[in-house]
Amino acid sequence: MFTGIIQTRGIITEITQTSEDTLALTIRAPKVLTDVSRGDSIAIDGVCLTVTDFTAETFTADVMVQTLNLTSLGTKSAGDEVNVEPAMAVTDRFGGHIVQGHVEAVGNVVEIEPDDKWTRMRISLPEQLAPYLIDQGSITVNGISLTVAKVSEPGAVEHFFDIYLIPETLEATTLGIAEVGTVVNLETDLLARHLARMIQFQTNEEK
Secondary structure, rough: OOOOOOOOEEEEEEEEEEEEEEEEEEEOHHHOOOOOOOEEEEEEEEEEEEEEEEEEEEEEEEEEHHHHHHHHHHHHOOOOOEEEEEEEOOOOOHHHHHHHOOOOOEEEEEEEEHHHHOEEEEOOOOOHHHHHOOOEEEEEEEEEEEOOOOOOOOOOOOOOEEEEEHHHHHHHHHHHHOOOOOOOOOOOOOOHHHHHHHHHHHHHHHH
């Protein structure tokens, strides 16, 4: 489990085809490797991956073709920056919200409005995720726990949500280098998904 509080920005140093349907990503992120072990979970741009090898400076993780197709990792190249968060320890401070690292879909940055104290960013999302977003609710974008400022209305032709980013978030994460058209990984709030599922079953039983 993760909290959506990014620990560092890593750099992809190597992408290797290890089998017909698997790639190995090697990422330079020494800040999070002081106590890493093989088998540890680390979220890369919000995607939970397993450490298969590591050095003092880098770690390597395998990525299956399904993950490459579902997330933005399939668009990455050596030299690209990514957000990195190790799995949460039981004793850690819970600063964000419950993040599983199970990316549901990708969205696109469609608007960026900078200001002195914050930057508003509008991100598109697939219709199937729209019911799980509410104003002031939680959303994970590229592994970052963020608060939804505005959502598109039900029945909208194009679904979107707005977030406001403070300079600290822009500096500490890759959203600081995002542009209109940038593809981002999305994971909606776990509690919202559970509640929607419960309501679905309750509604079916009452019919």
